[in-house]
Structure formats: C-alpha cells, structure tokens
Amino acid sequence: TQLLEQSPQFLSIQEGENLTVYCNSSSVFSSLQWYRQEPGEGPVLLVTVVTGGEVKKLKRLTFQFGDARKDSSLHITAAQPGDTGLYLCAGVSGAGSYQLTFGKGTKLSVIP
Amino acid sequence: NAGVTQTPKFRVLKTGQSMTLLCAQDMNHEYMYWYRQDPGMGLRLIHYSVGEGTTAKGEVPDGYNVSRLKKQNFLLGLESAAPSQTSVYFCASIKKPPITSYEQYFGPGTRLTVT
Numbered sequence: 688t689q690l691l692e693q694s695p696q697f698l699s700i701q702e703g704e705n706l707t708v709y710c711n712s713s714s715v716f717s718s719l720q721w722y723r724q725e726p727g728e729g730p731v732l733l734v735t736v737v738t739g740g741e742v743k744k745l746k747r748l749t750f751q752f753g754d755a756r757k758d759s760s761l762h763i764t765a766a767q768p769g770d771t772g773l774y775l776c777a778g779v780s781g782a783g784s785y786q787l788t789f790g791k792g793t794k795l796s797v798i799p
Numbered sequence: 800n801a802g803v804t805q806t807p808k809f810r811v812l813k814t815g816q817s818m819t820l821l822c823a824q825d826m827n828h829e830y831m832y833w834y835r836q837d838p839g840m841g842l843r844l845i846h847y848s849v850g851e852g853t854t855a856k857g858e859v860p861d862g863y864n865v866s867r868l869k870k871q872n873f874l875l876g877l878e879s880a881a882p883s884q885t886s887v888y889f890c891a892s893i894k895k896p897p898i899t900s901y902e903q904y905f906g907p908g909t910r911l912t913v914t
Contacts, residue, residue: 696839718901729803729889729905730842775841779901784849785830785893786857787903789841 693790708793710776711758724773766797803906811912812880820875822890829895831873835886880913
C-alpha cells in the first residue's frame with residue numbers, strides 16, 4: 688500500500704506570513720497533485736506535477752516535485768485569509784485506473 | 800454543465816438500514832470514483848469504475864456495493880449500515896485517457912450519519 692505523509696496537520700498563521708506544507712512517501716508516483724478543499728465542498732485541483740524536480744507556480748503558491756518523485760512541497764508566500772482551507776496532496780497510481788492516494792491533509796487558517 | 804452532482808446531501812440512518820447514494824456527471828467522463836472522508840484520515844477510495852458496466856474495489860470496499868449501469872451515473876449502496884460508516888462521501892470523475900492533468904472532478908459530498 689502506497690502511503691503519503693503530509694505535514695503539518697494543522698497550521699495557523701498571521702496574514703502576510705509564509706508557509707510550507709510537505710508531502711512525503713516511500714513510494715514513487717507517476718505524478719502528484721495538490722487539491723484545496725473548502726468546508727462543505729469537494730476538493731478542487733490546484734496543480735499536477737509530473738517530472739522529478741519540477742517546479743510550478745500559481746500566483747503566490749509554489750509547488751515542487753522531488754527529484755525522485757516521492758515527495759512534494761507547497762509553499763505559500765504572503766498568506767491571505769482567502770488561502771484558508773484544507774490542502775490535500777494526492778499521488779496518481781493504479782496503472783490505467785488513475786487512482787489517487789491522498790495524504791491526510793493540512794488544515795490552514797490564515798488570521799487577518 | 801452541472802459537473803458532478805450527488806444525491807442526497809445529508810442523510811441519517813439507523814444501524815441496519817440500507818440506502819443508495821447517487822452520483823451523476825454530465826461531462827461524458829469515463830472513470831468514476833467513490834471516496835469517504837473522515838476527520839484526520841484524508842480521502843480513502845471505496846470503489847471505482849473505468850467504464851459503463853465495470854466496477855472495482857478500492858482501499859476500503861467492505862460494507863459497500865456499487866453499480867455503473869449508465870455512463871453518467873455511479874451508485875454507492877450500503878446494505879446494512881453501521882456506525883463506522885458515518886462519514887462524508889465524495890464522488891469524482893475523470894476523462895478517458897489519454898489525459899495530461901489527471902484532474903478528478905469532485906461532487907459536493909453527502910454527509911451520512913448512522914446512529
């Protein structure tokens with residue numbers, strides 16, 4: 688069974704601070720995704736990283752995929768209250784079935 | 800397009816009762832998935848389908864059955880509900896490969912409580 692360890696589980700920061708969320712696995716994934724989930728809603732895809740060492744930016748969010756394709760990080764610069772939510776990493780596997788293995792999530796609260 | 804919809808949004812069941820959760824998508828997606836989300840556990844895959852008439856077990860299939868009689872619908876059944884099945888259930892779908900982003904589109908969830 689492939690597992691994704693996500694840390695920290697909870698994060699409460701002041702508006703304007705920077706933060707990093709980590710997603711680690713002992714297994715190799717074909718690609719890794721980051722989702723954001725608001726209360727009462729389903730997760731929404733932020734980014735997919737495919738190539739080892741890949742870096743993608745989405746406004747103030749920077750996503751990195753480790754060289755060995757076993758780990759990833761999400762860095763948010765100058766966090767804003769609108770960034771509050773549950774961030775989930777997910778590894779894509781299951782040849783042909785595109786199953787996702789999710790981490791347990793990081794609940795982020797950005798205090799104004 | 801409505802995307803992925805789930806019915807019902809909320810449900811309370813007594814132990815031993817049965818129910819069916821309906822997931823519908825209007826995006827002509829080939830693959831569909833059922834997950835459950837519990838506090839501190841992330842999302843765990845229950846069953847999935849790679850096409851009409853096909854289903855397969857995921858990580859936590861026990862106590863659940865599924866059917867995919869029509870491409871646009873994926874049903875999740877609980878034959879005899881147990882308190883351990885109290886959870887939020889999410890359905891998701893994805894286009895038929897080849898695809899590049901592997902984005903799964905999620906429904907809004909069904910909150911189920913079993914007493």
